Amino acid sequence: MDRPVIDHRGPEFAKLSLEVLEGLRAVFQTTSPVVIYPASGTGAWEASIVNTLSPGDRVLMFETGQFAHLWRQVAERLGLQIEYVPGNWRRGADPAEVEARLAADEDHAFKAVMVVHNETSTGVTSRIAEIRRAMNRASHPALLIVDTISSLGSMDYRHDEWEVDVTVAGSQKGLMLPPGMSFNAISDKALVANLSAKMRRSYWDWQEMLKPNQAGFFPFTPATNLLYGLREALLMLNEEGLPIVFRRHSRHAEATRAAVRAWGLEVVCEDPREYSSSLTAVLMPEGHNADRLRSIILDNFDMSLGAGLGKLAGKVFRIGHLGSFNDLLLAGTLSGIEMGLRLAGVPHKSRGVMAAIDCLAPSSVKSEPAVVAR
Numbered sequence: 001m002d003r004p005v006i007d008h009r010g011p012e013f014a015k016l017s018l019e020v021l022e023g024l025r026a027v028f029q030t031t032s033p034v035v036i037y038p039a040s041g042t043g044a045w046e047a048s049i050v051n052t053l054s055p056g057d058r059v060l061m062f063e064t065g066q067f068a069h070l071w072r073q074v075a076e077r078l079g080l081q082i083e084y085v086p087g088n089w090r091r092g093a094d095p096a097e098v099e100a101r102l103a104a105d106e107d108h109a110f111k112a113v114m115v116v117h118n119e120t121s122t123g124v125t126s127r128i129a130e131i132r133r134a135m136n137r138a139s140h141p142a143l144l145i146v147d148t149i150s151s152l153g154s155m156d157y158r159h160d161e162w163e164v165d166v167t168v169a170g171s172q173k174g175l176m177l178p179p180g181m182s183f184n185a186i187s188d189k190a191l192v193a194n195l196s197a198k199m200r201r202s203y204w205d206w207q208e209m210l211k212p213n214q215a216g217f218f219p220f221t222p223a224t225n226l227l228y229g230l231r232e233a234l235l236m237l238n239e240e241g242l243p244i245v246f247r248r249h250s251r252h253a254e255a256t257r258a259a260v261r262a263w264g265l266e267v268v269c270e271d272p273r274e275y276s277s278s279l280t281a282v283l284m285p286e287g288h289n290a291d292r293l294r295s296i297i298l299d300n301f302d303m304s305l306g307a308g309l310g311k312l313a314g315k316v317f318r319i320g321h322l323g324s325f326n327d328l329l330l331a332g333t334l335s336g337i338e339m340g341l342r343l344a345g346v347p348h349k350s351r352g353v354m355a356a357i358d359c360l361a362p363s364s365v366k367s368e369p370a371v372v373a374r
């Protein structure tokens with residue numbers, strides 16, 4: 001990315017952006033258009049709403065964690081009426097609940113179902129394919145809008161097959177880039193909704209973006225250097241192969257959970273069907289503060305664990321294992337945590353790291369090469 005900025009109205013730029021706009025579709029598993037905003041993920045949240053809905057529209061959202069809470073705030077400020085299904089922050093959106101609420105909505109007042117695929121605050125996923133099936137069983141025409149900010153490029157996610165209407169994503173997680181770029185993948189149905197959506201929009205307007213994108217241009221100054229990085233990230237994902245990328249992440253998540261269990265600690269996620277492959281949130285034992293542990297680990301090992309967010313502040317620490325990550329990085333991460341647990345005097349059993357290593361390199365497997373991330 002550390003290269004000169006080129007003229008964003010010139011032919012070299014058009015080649016770059018056509019390449020990344022096309023390459024991105026494979027990561028979303030879609031043939032539909034994907035638009036790129038020079039904005040953090042919150043901007044793409046806003047774009048998904050203002051392009052498809054009208055003030056006063058009813059939407060169905062689920063309390064899965066801090067990011068669902070923040071997205072709800074965006075939706076509220078933009079004038080939507082939100083039915084917010086309560087949750088305990090340890091489970092994903094329940095497909096049965098989606099079906100029941102939509103089936104009861106005979107007048108089709110709900111215009112969208114909005115779900116966070118991977119709750120970065122809890123390490124819990126929502127089962128989007130099942131939610132889509134539930135919506136179809138209820139024969140409800142609501143749009144399905146999904147936040148994949150911490151899952152895209154790390155976990156299997158199928159925009160087309162799961163009939164998602166708008167997928168929201170960001171640059172800074174599975175795409176291995178710095179923050180500052182975000183995305184909307186847009187179904188045909190969402191494009192139709194866009195034509196009658198009455199929310200005010202200018203910067204975020206898909207139509208303003210889609211027209212110049214056809215020739216490889218943007219309606220405003222693009223984040224050129226991040227696009228250089230995106231081109232490289234797409235090459236890396238393609239080179240390794242998405243199914244192998246997903247397997248690498250699920251292997252690392254499994255090894256992390258093995259360590260947590262061996263320490264005698266508890267992961268936040270209650271349902272094994274909803275385990276996240278990109279991060280694991282861990283509950284502290286009663287009476288012990290996660291932020292104290294995090295600061296001891298930062299001071300001693302220069303490793304920064306994720307903080308508990310919102311109502312989990314101080315109660316939870318989060319282990320990220322997404323993006324460009326390999327077995328040794330995970331073993332180092334878990335070693336830092338195990339040493340930190342000792343230094344902080346947090347009650348735990350030792351040998352969590354060994355449990356993870358047993359998972360990563362089971363002695364019964366005969367020299368099968370480890371999956372290596374570049």
Ligand SMILES: Cc1ncc(COP(=O)(O)O)c(C=O)c1O
Nearest residue numbers: 040041042067120147149150170
């Ligand atoms: C699931 C999820 N949604 C939305 C956001 C907000 O994105 P940003 O902070 O890039 O604006 C984040 C940020 O981490 C996230 O993890």
